Structures are given as C-alpha cells and as structure tokens.
Amino acid sequence: MNLTESDLAEIDAARGQSATTRRATVPALEAMLFTPVPVLDHGFVRVIDYMGDDAAVVQAARVSYGRGTRKVSEDEGLIRYLMRHRHSTPFEMCEIKFHVKLPIFVARQWIRHRTANVNEYSGRYSVMDREFYIPAPEHLAAQSASNRQGRGEVLEGAEAESVLALLREDAERNYAHYEAMLNEGGADPDRRGLARELARMNLTLNAYTQWYWKTDLHNLFNFMSLRGDAHAQYEIRVYADAMLAMTRAWVPASCRAFEDYRLGAAQFSATMLAVLRRMLGGEVVEQAASGLSKREWSEMMAMLE
Amino acid sequence: MNLTESDLAEIDAARGQSATTRRATVPALEAMLFTPVPVLDHGFVRVIDYMGDDAAVVQAARVSYGRGTRKVSEDEGLIRYLMRHRHSTPFEMCEIKFHVKLPIFVARQWIRHRTANVNEYSGRYSVMDREFYIPAPEHLAAQSASNRQGRGEVLEGAEAESVLALLREDAERNYAHYEAMLNEGGADPDRRGLARELARMNLTLNAYTQWYWKTDLHNLFNFMSLRGDAHAQYEIRVYADAMLAMTRAWVPASCRAFEDYRLGAAQFSATMLAVLRRMLGGEVVEQAASGLSKREWSEMMAMLE
Amino acid sequence: MNLTESDLAEIDAARGQSATTRRATVPALEAMLFTPVPVLDHGFVRVIDYMGDDAAVVQAARVSYGRGTRKVSEDEGLIRYLMRHRHSTPFEMCEIKFHVKLPIFVARQWIRHRTANVNEYSGRYSVMDREFYIPAPEHLAAQSASNRQGRGEVLEGAEAESVLALLREDAERNYAHYEAMLNEGGADPDRRGLARELARMNLTLNAYTQWYWKTDLHNLFNFMSLRGDAHAQYEIRVYADAMLAMTRAWVPASCRAFEDYRLGAAQFSATMLAVLRRMLGGEVVEQAASGLSKREWSEMMAMLE
Amino acid sequence: MNLTESDLAEIDAARGQSATTRRATVPALEAMLFTPVPVLDHGFVRVIDYMGDDAAVVQAARVSYGRGTRKVSEDEGLIRYLMRHRHSTPFEMCEIKFHVKLPIFVARQWIRHRTANVNEYSGRYSVMDREFYIPAPEHLAAQSASNRQGRGEVLEGAEAESVLALLREDAERNYAHYEAMLNEGGADPDRRGLARELARMNLTLNAYTQWYWKTDLHNLFNFMSLRGDAHAQYEIRVYADAMLAMTRAWVPASCRAFEDYRLGAAQFSATMLAVLRRMLGGEVVEQAASGLSKREWSEMMAMLE
Structure with missing residues (x-):
C-alpha cells in the first residue's frame, strides 16, 4: 500500500474533522473511519461513510408509532429472528461506503454484485497507477486437479520463480509501454500521445484500480457470504474478510446473527x-x-x- | 397529523440526542432531522437519517488519490457538468432515509420506484390506525374531459357535499367493522377475532399506512422528477414537493443543478x-x-x- | 373467475395463433399458454409468454465456444450443481411473463419483489372491476394466539356468518358508492363525476386488480420460495402454488433442483x-x-x- | 471474427431448428437469429433469444380485459405517447438475449449497466482465447487536447506504427507467457501449471472475453442511448450500433419512437x-x-x- 504524502495528508485531514450530529453514531466504527486497511500487496479497504447501526435495523422492523407492536423481545432477539427468517428489508436500512484499491481481475468479480453504487477511477480521464498485484509465494498455487475452478498446492522452486518473474516483467513492461504511448506532458516531442482510453488496453489484469463502493447491510452480507466463502478466489476473499472485521465494529449484533445463521450455517436439501x-x-x-x-x-x- | 404524546416524546428524545462524528454533516438538514412535516390531512414526511453532502458527490466523481485529476473547475461546476451529461453514479453516493405516513393508494404508486429500501408498517402483525385521507374541498376534482387520467374542475355544491360524505362514512364504517372483526383484547367475549391479515382487507384505499423509505440521491431525483411533475396525481405530488424542500437543505448545489437541468428542463424530439x-x-x-x-x-x- | 365473452374470445384467438420459430420451445408450456388458471374466488394466473428452457440454463452456464469446457456431466447434473452452489446467474437467462388477477392486499405483498417488470391495470385511467375477494369459510381464520402474524383455527357459527356478511356488504356498498361518485356516462345529469384517480380510494383492499408480471427464473424461484412458504399468507401462497405447477411444465429439471435444494431444504445455523x-x-x-x-x-x- | 468449424456447425444447427409456437414471433428477427454480426476486429454480437414484439408493449400498457380502455389511437400512436411521457414499464415487457464477444476493457464499461442478466465466460474455469483487439489505423486516435476523456486526431507515421507494434507484441507475449504458466496438458513435464484463476491476470485488457447478456427493451434503450452517444468510446459505440440495427428489426415502431424522442432528441435546461x-x-x-x-x-x- 503506497500512499503519497498528499494522500496521507488528505486522510489525516479527514480524520481530524469533527462535527456534532443527531444521527445514529457508532464510536467503534468512527475510530476506523478513513484509515486504509492494507489488503494484498498494494490494495486497501477503508470506510468513508456509514448510515445507521443495530438499533436502526430494529427501528425499521418495528416502524415507529406502530400501535400493537409491543417489545416482545430484546433487540438482539429481534435481529436474530429477522436474520433466521430471511426478513431482509430491515438490514437494508443501514448503508456503508468503502474506498477500495484492488486488482482489475478482482474488480471484475466484485462488480457482479449489482445492488451497489460504484464510482471507479477512470482510465479514460486519468493516468492509471504503476501498481500490480504479484502473489506472495505462499499464494502462488497450482491448478487444482480435482476442481476445475480451484487451486491445488503451492508452486515451488524453479517454476515458482519463473512464474513470478514473468508476472512482474510483463506487468512492468506493459506499463512502461503504456506510459510511452501516452507521452504525457509531451515528454517525447515527436509523439502526439495515444488517447488514454486506448492506451489503457495495454495494461495487464493485475493492474490496480480503485473505486468508491456503497451498499446496504443486507447486500453487504450477501457479498461477504459469497466472496468470503471457501470457494471464492483467495484474492477477493481477503477483501471480504477485511470488510467483515469492519462490519463487526459497526453492527455487532447483526453481524453475530449473520455469522451464526449464514456464514457458519449449512443448507441441507x-x-x-x-x-x-x-x-x-x-x-x-x-x-x-x-x-x-x-x-x-x-x-x-x-x-x- | 395526529401524533400521540408518546410519539412526540420519542421525536423529542431523538432530536435531543447528540454525538460527535467524523462524517460529512449538514447543519441545515440536522436542524430538520426527525421533525415531521405535515402532508395532506393526516400524513407527514420526516428525515430519519442521511449520508453525504454535495462534497461527497464531487469526491466520488473524482475518486481520491486520482493522479491526473486536477481541479478543473469549482465543485458546483463539476456537479452541473455531471447532471447535464447524465453521469448519475456520483449522485448515488448520497443516501437519505425518510419516515412517511401516506394513504394506501398513494403508497401503491410510490412503491413502483424499485431502487429503494422499504419497511412498511405491517397490517398482518399490527392493528392499522384509524386515519383516512379525505380531500380538502379545493382538491375534490371532477374527471377531466380531455385527459383520461387527469382531473378537471373542482366539484361544488351538492355533489361535493355528497362525495365528501360518502368518502367519510364509508371509511369510518369500514374501519369500525374492521375493529369489530378483530375483536382485539376480546372486547366481545363471544368472538374469537378474525386474523389481522384478513380483517385488514375491509379497509378502504384511503386508509393511512406508514413506512421507512431509503434511497440514494440519484433515485430521489428520479422520484421527484416523476412525482413532482404536473402530470402526477396531486396526492403524491405534495410528498415530492415536501421532499424537494428537504433536499434543497441537504445538497443545495446538486439540487440547483437538478432543478435547472431536469425539473425545469424540456426535451425536444x-x-x-x-x-x-x-x-x-x-x-x-x-x-x-x-x-x-x-x-x-x-x-x-x-x-x- | 368471471371472464366476459369478449375476454374469452381474445384468449381463444391467442391460443389459435401459431407461428414457426427457431427459438427454444417447450410444448408442455405451450399447451398451457394464455389459459387462465383460477386462484381464489375471482383471481387467476396465466402464462403470456416465456423465453428459454432447461437447456438455456446450461448453455448460459457454459457460454458457447468455450474452449476448455468439456461436458463433464449430464445437463441435469450441471443444473443441480448450479442450484446447490448458488450460481444463480444461469437461471436468470430464462424469463416468463404472467397475467395475474389478484386482490389489492395481495398485490401489495407481491410488489415487494423488486426484480420484476410490472404493468398494472390503472385505476386513474380506467374503471375498476366490481369483484372482491371473500374468503371461503374454511379459510376464515381467527388470529393466532401464539404467532402475531399468523392464523389460528377457523371461525365458525355466528361469528363466521357475521364476518362474511360484513366483508361482502362493505365491499359492495363501497363499490356502489364508487360508481355513483364516478357517474360514468353522465348517468346522473346533476353530477359532473369525481375524477377516477380520487374515486378509487373508496374501494376496499379486497377489490381485485390485475397486472402483467414478468421476471426471470432465478427471481421466480425467490418468489415461490418466500411466498410458497408455510409462513406466507394463504392468499398469496395459492398464487405461488399455481405458478409452481407452471414452472414444472416449463423447466422440469431446474424445478426439481429448486424443490430439492430450496423449497424442501432446511438451513442449520x-x-x-x-x-x-x-x-x-x-x-x-x-x-x-x-x-x-x-x-x-x-x-x-x-x-x- | 474467427469461429472454429465446430462453432459454425453449432450455429448452423441452431439456425436449422424449427418449432411451432403460440408466442409472439417476429420474422425479421428470426431471420437474424444466432448469426454473429462482426464488430471490431474479432468481436461479434448475435441474438440468441427474444420475447415479445411491438404489440406486446401495447398489450402490457393496456392490460387485457380492461373495461374502460377503448382503442383511442393506433398502436404506434400509443407507443409514441408512452415513449414521450417516460412511461417506461410497457417497454420492460419485451426481453432480448445476446451473445457478445468483446475486449475486456469494453466489457468493463458495459457491465456498469446493472439491470441486465449476465453470464460471462470464466477465466477461472476455462482457458481464455488467444484474441486481442488491435485498433484499425483510422481509429488510432491521439488524446484530445480539449476534452480530457476524448480523442483527438488520428495518429500517423512512425508514432502510429510504433503504437500498433507495441500493442500487438505486448498482447501476444503476455498470452504466450499465460499459456506457458498454465502448462495445460502438462506440455512441460517439469511444471505443475499455475492455477487458471491466477494465470489470467497476465493477460492484457484488450484480450477478448464473451458473455450472454439479457435485458429488457427499456434498459436496452438506456444502453443504446448512453453507449451509442457521440461521447461514448468508439469501441463500445460500435456494439450499440450493431444492436440498434437488430432492435429495428425486432420492434420497429418502438425503435422509431426511441430514435425520435431519445436518440435524436435534445434536453434544454x-x-x-x-x-x-x-x-x-x-x-x-x-x-x-x-x-x-x-x-x-x-x-x-x-x-x-
């Protein structure tokens, strides 16, 4: 995770701001706000904003002023009941916004979750960063022999070295050519510079991109359930894991119910x-x-x- | 708008709470938070929670740390550019949650906006309120002669009186029968009481319901554009108008762009x-x-x- | 189910039409096409159109021309695998369109399924039908004592008679007043007629409406899973049941997988x-x-x- | 567009099949069914299936059996009215499914349209094709000087030659290394082969992928309006153009209304x-x-x- 001085200054400035609000506020999540949590070699996730807390789930489920709705149980009991019986709409009443830096091939899986709001860094408008994902040696896995879309054992020795070298050299060479084609600032006076929207096609799929990603708690649970699963690709699972830790700080009771009834649960036909x-x-x-x-x-x- | 003592006490308690936050905060909207704004004879809209402000639109459009993105214009200029060119995703980065009390026939139009989160007061679970929408005399319109789904002039004299009497009597009689069929608390010891989920079918479509409704700014603009339009039914337009006033307090620059480029705009084929x-x-x-x-x-x- | 002569003639005409197509075609569903299946006392469901079949699920999962994708298993095996592992997108590749007549209070539950396309008969534009749902005696249930949103035993004797009479009289009276207020065709020369969009508010929630409802197979499964469940209200469950029978004719293998892995399945925390x-x-x-x-x-x- | 013998045989087989149906059928679109239309150097679009026609839009807008709905106008008049007044739900009643081959950087723009169903060829499960998009010389544009996300004039001479050579060499080299890392079939007995889900990250963003993409007519119009616009990137615009031609064959009246009221229209603030x-x-x-x-x-x- 390579942040520039000015990036760090912006984060510090954001963390330094303080206001008074009547809204539901979660101190444990406030403490994490804006701080990037490193994921993979150059990626991160950080919470940018949030709306609601465990009590907001309960309040929405009951709808205020509801004559006839007596408090039959503790809030956590109601939350567990809602989760168990697939009453998902109260969980939609909480919202969270992340800033994520992630390799493009991970972004392509992630974006399949349609019920979310996304603003991605634009390679048409701006120059992409010179950062690529290179797996750590312990995650450089062979193709699984038994599972067509899974991983087997870790590669070792000469094969591992050669693979890592190829990934690194190809990503760097392609980026260098990308820069040359762009000719930003007219570095080479004999070139006019290829349009950014075209030049970017020379980058590799392990190049990093970044986006703002906002979703409600129900769809965040869906995301974490699918992408935190053992069948998910490791490189997206680590993002789901990082977000789970943040979700625990944000809505602890809802998250406990999620872990009991969904993450750790099993469906029998x-x-x-x-x-x-x-x-x-x-x-x-x-x-x-x-x-x-x-x-x-x-x-x-x-x-x- | 008839709020009970305990409803009012709950609202006061909510307005009295105060916390410190690092999140984007909008004082003009904070001032309105939780306070119901009356709409129609017994309905209201109130803001329950919000996420983001005008600056959040700009921040999402630029994505932080974006090398190559220089500040080419003022924030408002960028917001106007985004609105004009239908770049809708940055507006999705702001979120707002309303509590709305509204007649059921209005709720049936409203719910057609699918990109929103809803928790409605449940007539299966709870007893519905004894409140019905009766139009004010100046909104008691005749069928339009020229427009099959529009209104003509206002009804007057004996016809107006008879219509208002029918609406009032039928709604009240049906509610009284609803209560009798429910037999809540065993008021009549010879009755067992009809299931709530069945008894509610005797209510009229002008009975009031209520819900929590949460959406992002882009979809709120869509709602206000369609439902604030002159062709929309008056009874939903007044809700759109009330929400527009709140949106102006919340995101003034985005709202100005919306009013110029969409609400007040016209499309030529x-x-x-x-x-x-x-x-x-x-x-x-x-x-x-x-x-x-x-x-x-x-x-x-x-x-x- | 009261269809007019002209309705029946339109259905017959539709059933009589025949064309040649290169598209996937399912004879068992073709046989059912356009024919209304009665549900409740005046409602129905009928299939209007469909796209795809079991093979379309398989084809989408494999994507044509996919080098490296050998046929590892029978189609049904693949379909079962997809269902078991929550690979829902291939099921989204089939689409079905229904025409449904249903009580308004049922429509209000149904519409909560947002991932669907809907065109409802418009009470702003047209006059509503004089049809109301009155429960059959065996479905006239008391409020459950143990479950706040459930039903208990069936009402009997004087209470049942009185409830049925109230439901019937109130619905009919309110409809008669609705008609009087409309004054369609200027029946009463001294009235101008209330706007349709206002008069409809006098109708009861058991009045029938109708709509075209179109969804993909994955979301149809979601609908049938939630609304075909024992906790769903009887009056919507019967629609889910009728649609399940049609789905079995349409995509038998997918439907078997759905019944095994979802409808008949259980989740253990x-x-x-x-x-x-x-x-x-x-x-x-x-x-x-x-x-x-x-x-x-x-x-x-x-x-x- | 390089189709293998077996791909072509599969297409011929699909085109040769014929069945009788009661469904709405459009001969002009049937004639095109399954046949790939070339787009860019190796891409294509082909229609795989469809549901509905112009009459289905009209039928949904009216909802059958609607008392009070007389045929006030010709079908095309109604379609034009619906389009002009943003009554979008009747257009959602038609559905179409495409099979598309497209460069990954184009797929990344395309997928931002969330209201659609997608099944993409899986690089986790299968080996990607050895095909890359290389712009034709006349589309090799310089960065626009005035528009940060636009193109300027065409590159010429030595710069053009060098750019094309870089794009071609980098894509081919990276694919060769991809294949080497995969070591499919154990070509090199000293390698175990990198997992497919990892190896694919070495590919460039101009590598081709393919997917099944299904959407309704309203959302197809949205797609064509945004991606067929002069501000859209050329490489996605050509797909929108190809689909527009197919849409004209499918729903000619709806498409005329779309071209008049949206594609060729202008919005004045x-x-x-x-x-x-x-x-x-x-x-x-x-x-x-x-x-x-x-x-x-x-x-x-x-x-x-």
Whole structure:
C-alpha cells in the first residue's frame, strides 16, 4: 500500500474533522473511519461513510408509532429472528461506503454484485497507477486437479520463480509501454500521445484500480457470504474478510446473527434431510442407498464434520 | 397529523440526542432531522437519517488519490457538468432515509420506484390506525374531459357535499367493522377475532399506512422528477414537493443543478428540433407542415411558453 | 373467475395463433399458454409468454465456444450443481411473463419483489372491476394466539356468518358508492363525476386488480420460495402454488433442483450444526444445554421431523 | 471474427431448428437469429433469444380485459405517447438475449449497466482465447487536447506504427507467457501449471472475453442511448450500433419512437429554455447575457445546428 504524502495528508485531514450530529453514531466504527486497511500487496479497504447501526435495523422492523407492536423481545432477539427468517428489508436500512484499491481481475468479480453504487477511477480521464498485484509465494498455487475452478498446492522452486518473474516483467513492461504511448506532458516531442482510453488496453489484469463502493447491510452480507466463502478466489476473499472485521465494529449484533445463521450455517436439501433423519434414528446410511450423488454425499459429510 | 404524546416524546428524545462524528454533516438538514412535516390531512414526511453532502458527490466523481485529476473547475461546476451529461453514479453516493405516513393508494404508486429500501408498517402483525385521507374541498376534482387520467374542475355544491360524505362514512364504517372483526383484547367475549391479515382487507384505499423509505440521491431525483411533475396525481405530488424542500437543505448545489437541468428542463424530439431550427431561421411554421401530430405540437408550444 | 365473452374470445384467438420459430420451445408450456388458471374466488394466473428452457440454463452456464469446457456431466447434473452452489446467474437467462388477477392486499405483498417488470391495470385511467375477494369459510381464520402474524383455527357459527356478511356488504356498498361518485356516462345529469384517480380510494383492499408480471427464473424461484412458504399468507401462497405447477411444465429439471435444494431444504445455523454433530455422535442433547433459544430449538426439531 | 468449424456447425444447427409456437414471433428477427454480426476486429454480437414484439408493449400498457380502455389511437400512436411521457414499464415487457464477444476493457464499461442478466465466460474455469483487439489505423486516435476523456486526431507515421507494434507484441507475449504458466496438458513435464484463476491476470485488457447478456427493451434503450452517444468510446459505440440495427428489426415502431424522442432528441435546461424564448421572440442573445456558461452556451448552439 503506497500512499503519497498528499494522500496521507488528505486522510489525516479527514480524520481530524469533527462535527456534532443527531444521527445514529457508532464510536467503534468512527475510530476506523478513513484509515486504509492494507489488503494484498498494494490494495486497501477503508470506510468513508456509514448510515445507521443495530438499533436502526430494529427501528425499521418495528416502524415507529406502530400501535400493537409491543417489545416482545430484546433487540438482539429481534435481529436474530429477522436474520433466521430471511426478513431482509430491515438490514437494508443501514448503508456503508468503502474506498477500495484492488486488482482489475478482482474488480471484475466484485462488480457482479449489482445492488451497489460504484464510482471507479477512470482510465479514460486519468493516468492509471504503476501498481500490480504479484502473489506472495505462499499464494502462488497450482491448478487444482480435482476442481476445475480451484487451486491445488503451492508452486515451488524453479517454476515458482519463473512464474513470478514473468508476472512482474510483463506487468512492468506493459506499463512502461503504456506510459510511452501516452507521452504525457509531451515528454517525447515527436509523439502526439495515444488517447488514454486506448492506451489503457495495454495494461495487464493485475493492474490496480480503485473505486468508491456503497451498499446496504443486507447486500453487504450477501457479498461477504459469497466472496468470503471457501470457494471464492483467495484474492477477493481477503477483501471480504477485511470488510467483515469492519462490519463487526459497526453492527455487532447483526453481524453475530449473520455469522451464526449464514456464514457458519449449512443448507441441507430435501434428500439430505431424509438421510439425516435416518441417521438420527440410528440407521447406518451408505452413499449408495442415500439417494445422494457421490459429490452431494461428500458435501454433506463435509457439512457434518 | 395526529401524533400521540408518546410519539412526540420519542421525536423529542431523538432530536435531543447528540454525538460527535467524523462524517460529512449538514447543519441545515440536522436542524430538520426527525421533525415531521405535515402532508395532506393526516400524513407527514420526516428525515430519519442521511449520508453525504454535495462534497461527497464531487469526491466520488473524482475518486481520491486520482493522479491526473486536477481541479478543473469549482465543485458546483463539476456537479452541473455531471447532471447535464447524465453521469448519475456520483449522485448515488448520497443516501437519505425518510419516515412517511401516506394513504394506501398513494403508497401503491410510490412503491413502483424499485431502487429503494422499504419497511412498511405491517397490517398482518399490527392493528392499522384509524386515519383516512379525505380531500380538502379545493382538491375534490371532477374527471377531466380531455385527459383520461387527469382531473378537471373542482366539484361544488351538492355533489361535493355528497362525495365528501360518502368518502367519510364509508371509511369510518369500514374501519369500525374492521375493529369489530378483530375483536382485539376480546372486547366481545363471544368472538374469537378474525386474523389481522384478513380483517385488514375491509379497509378502504384511503386508509393511512406508514413506512421507512431509503434511497440514494440519484433515485430521489428520479422520484421527484416523476412525482413532482404536473402530470402526477396531486396526492403524491405534495410528498415530492415536501421532499424537494428537504433536499434543497441537504445538497443545495446538486439540487440547483437538478432543478435547472431536469425539473425545469424540456426535451425536444428530433422532429421538434427540426421545427425549432426552422423557427429560429425566421420561418413561420404551422402544425400541419411541422411533421408533428396535433398533440405533439401543442406539447411543444407549451414547452416554449 | 368471471371472464366476459369478449375476454374469452381474445384468449381463444391467442391460443389459435401459431407461428414457426427457431427459438427454444417447450410444448408442455405451450399447451398451457394464455389459459387462465383460477386462484381464489375471482383471481387467476396465466402464462403470456416465456423465453428459454432447461437447456438455456446450461448453455448460459457454459457460454458457447468455450474452449476448455468439456461436458463433464449430464445437463441435469450441471443444473443441480448450479442450484446447490448458488450460481444463480444461469437461471436468470430464462424469463416468463404472467397475467395475474389478484386482490389489492395481495398485490401489495407481491410488489415487494423488486426484480420484476410490472404493468398494472390503472385505476386513474380506467374503471375498476366490481369483484372482491371473500374468503371461503374454511379459510376464515381467527388470529393466532401464539404467532402475531399468523392464523389460528377457523371461525365458525355466528361469528363466521357475521364476518362474511360484513366483508361482502362493505365491499359492495363501497363499490356502489364508487360508481355513483364516478357517474360514468353522465348517468346522473346533476353530477359532473369525481375524477377516477380520487374515486378509487373508496374501494376496499379486497377489490381485485390485475397486472402483467414478468421476471426471470432465478427471481421466480425467490418468489415461490418466500411466498410458497408455510409462513406466507394463504392468499398469496395459492398464487405461488399455481405458478409452481407452471414452472414444472416449463423447466422440469431446474424445478426439481429448486424443490430439492430450496423449497424442501432446511438451513442449520452454526449453533444448530454443533448440536447436530453431538446428536449424530450419539449424545442426547437437551434444549437447555444446546446453546439454542427455546424458539430456535423448536424450529430445529421441526426441521428434523 | 474467427469461429472454429465446430462453432459454425453449432450455429448452423441452431439456425436449422424449427418449432411451432403460440408466442409472439417476429420474422425479421428470426431471420437474424444466432448469426454473429462482426464488430471490431474479432468481436461479434448475435441474438440468441427474444420475447415479445411491438404489440406486446401495447398489450402490457393496456392490460387485457380492461373495461374502460377503448382503442383511442393506433398502436404506434400509443407507443409514441408512452415513449414521450417516460412511461417506461410497457417497454420492460419485451426481453432480448445476446451473445457478445468483446475486449475486456469494453466489457468493463458495459457491465456498469446493472439491470441486465449476465453470464460471462470464466477465466477461472476455462482457458481464455488467444484474441486481442488491435485498433484499425483510422481509429488510432491521439488524446484530445480539449476534452480530457476524448480523442483527438488520428495518429500517423512512425508514432502510429510504433503504437500498433507495441500493442500487438505486448498482447501476444503476455498470452504466450499465460499459456506457458498454465502448462495445460502438462506440455512441460517439469511444471505443475499455475492455477487458471491466477494465470489470467497476465493477460492484457484488450484480450477478448464473451458473455450472454439479457435485458429488457427499456434498459436496452438506456444502453443504446448512453453507449451509442457521440461521447461514448468508439469501441463500445460500435456494439450499440450493431444492436440498434437488430432492435429495428425486432420492434420497429418502438425503435422509431426511441430514435425520435431519445436518440435524436435534445434536453434544454430551464435557463436554456429562457434563452430560446427570447430568441424566438426575435431578440439577439449573446452568451455573456444568456445566464449560461461558455460551455453550456456552446452545447446549446450545437443542439440547434
């Protein structure tokens, strides 16, 4: 994470500002506000703004002045109930805005979450940064033999060295050519400079971009559930993990309910439930007689371990 | 607008709270926070929470740390440029949450705006309020003769009296029957009480409901543009107007751009533009030779008046 | 379901039309096309149009010309895999359009599904039908004593009779007053007629409306999962059930996967999984020592029955 | 556009299939179905499926069986009315599905249109194609001097040659290294092969990807309006143009209304309207006394030329 002096000064200035508000305020998140948390080699996530807290979820679920709505339970009980029964709209009443620096190939996965607001740094308008993601040696994984979209063991020795060298050299060479084609400031008086919107196509997919990304708590949970999952690519999972830590500070009760009922939960199909009932009845069930495919069987066994 | 003592006490308590925050804060909107603004006979709108300000629009458009992005213009100039060129994503970076009390037939139009978050008071779970919208005499309009979905002149005399009496009596009788069917608290020991989710079907469409409604600034502008339009039904337009006043306090520069480029703007079709060019060239153009239908012609003339 | 002669003639005409197409076509759904299936006392659902079939899900998941994508499994296996692992985008590649007649209070729940396209019959522009939902005696349920938003036993005797009479009389009276206020065709020469957009507010929430509703298969599954659930109100559940039968005809393999992995499935929280593992290990677990609340415990036991 | 023998055979097979349907069918679009239309050097667009036609827009706007809705005008008149008055929901009732091959930097702009369904070829799962976009000499533009996100004149001579050589060499070298890192099929027995999801980051942003993209007619119009605009980047505009030709074949009346009221239309702000009125009144208005900025003034003059 390479921030310039002026970037750091801007962050300090933002952190130094202070105002009085009647709005719901969360001191634990205020403490984190604006500070970038490093992710990968040059990326980061930082919270820029937020709206609401755990109480806002409860307040929206009840709607104020509601005659007939007595406080049947503690707030956390209501939050857990809402999460368990998929009443998602109260969680939509909280909103958060992040500033994220991330490799382009990660951005391409991330943007698939459509219920969010995004402003990305524009390579048509501005010059892209000279920063690329190069995996740490321990994340330089071989193709998985069993899972077409997964990773196997870590590459080692000469192959690892050669891969890292190729990634680094290609990214740097392509960036140098990008700069040459741009000819910003007329460095080479014999060139007119290629349009930025064209030159950027020479960059590699591990080049870093950045954006403002804003979403509501329900859709943030969806994001963290899908991208924090073991099947997600490591390079996006680390962003989901960093955001989970921030979400815990922001809405602790909602986040506990999310971790219990969704992140740590498991879904059993109708067929799996039938197997489960036989097992709980004391029967020894084998895959062949379970009605499940081998793959489903092993997925079910994994859920029970 | 009939608020109970306990509602008013809750509002006062909310207005009395105060915290320190590093977030963008707008004093003019803070002053309005939580206070209901009356709309129609028993409805209201009040701001519950907000995120961002004019500067947040600018900051998102530029994305921080953007090398190559120099301040080419004042913030307001940039905001006007974004609005004029339909760059809508920076306006999505501001968010606002309202609490609204409104008649059900208005709620049914309002909910068609899909890009928003909503929590409505539940008639399955709670008892609905005994409040109905009865038009003020000056809004009791006859069916328009020329416009199938519009209003004509105001009803007067015996017809007006009879209509108001019917609306009032039917709403009150139906509510009384609703209450009787519910038999809340076992008032009538010989009844078990109809399920709330069924009894509510006896209410009329002018019964009031309420909800929390949260949206981003871009979609709020869309709402105000469509529902604040002269073609919108009066009963929803008054809500749009009340929200426009709040939006002016919140994001004055964005709101000025919206009023200039959208609310007060007019769209000329390709054919209309051709007519306009002929007129500006000094030609006297008649409808028959304009290429426009009579209806389009009169719409164009109205835009130029 | 009261269709006029001209409605029936229009349906017959639509069913009589025939064209040749290169598009994916599903004979079992073609057979149902345009025919209304009765729901509740005056409502219906009918399929108006559709796009895609089970094979379209598979084709989208694979994207054509994809080098490196060999057919590792049967199509149904792939569909089951996609459903199990929440790969929802291939199911979005199928689209279906319904014409639905439904009570307004049901429409108000239905419209909360935002990812859909809707055109509703306009009470501003047209006169509403004289049709109201009156529950069949066996669905006239008392308020549940244990569940604030649920139903208890069926009402009987004098209370049932009185409730049905109230519902019927109020709906009919209010409609008669609606008609009188409209004064369509100048029936009463002394009245000018109230604007349609105002008069409709006198109708009750069990009045029928109708709309065209179009959505993709993924969001249709979401709808059927939430509204076909035992916790959903009976009056919307019957629509979900009718649509499920149509979906089975349309995309049988996708629908089987949906019924196995979602409709008939159950989600166990992290805490419930821990309990399950102890039970499968032969331990006798009691609620008190389970880490689950009483409510969660009974929900878990219900899932295992 | 390089299609393999097997791709072409699959297209021929799809075009050869034929079925009978009761659905709305558009012969002019059927004739185009499945056939790829070349865009850029290796890209294409082809229609895979569609739902509805011009009549479906009309039918949805009217909702069948609507008492009180008489045919006041021809279908095209209604379609024009809907378009002019921003009644967008009837246009949402038509749906179309495309298969598109496009450079990744174009895909990154395209995906910003959120109201669409997308299935993209997966570089985690499959090996990417060896195809890159290299601009034709006449589109190799210099950076615009006046517009930070625009293009200026075409590069010529040595600079053009050098830029084209760099783009070509870098894309090819990076792809060769991608293949080497993958080591598919164990070509090099001393390598294990880097995971596909990692290796792809070495590709350049002009590498081609492909996806299935499905949207409704209203959102297709939005896409074509924004991306077919003169301010859009040339490389995405050519896709919008190709799709416009297909849309004309599909829904000719809706498309005519779109071209008149939106594509060829111009929006005048409140301030511009005031200037227009003065001009039409015979006054000679200068920028300085217009209330418009220089930039707005020149934009207004451009609209009137």
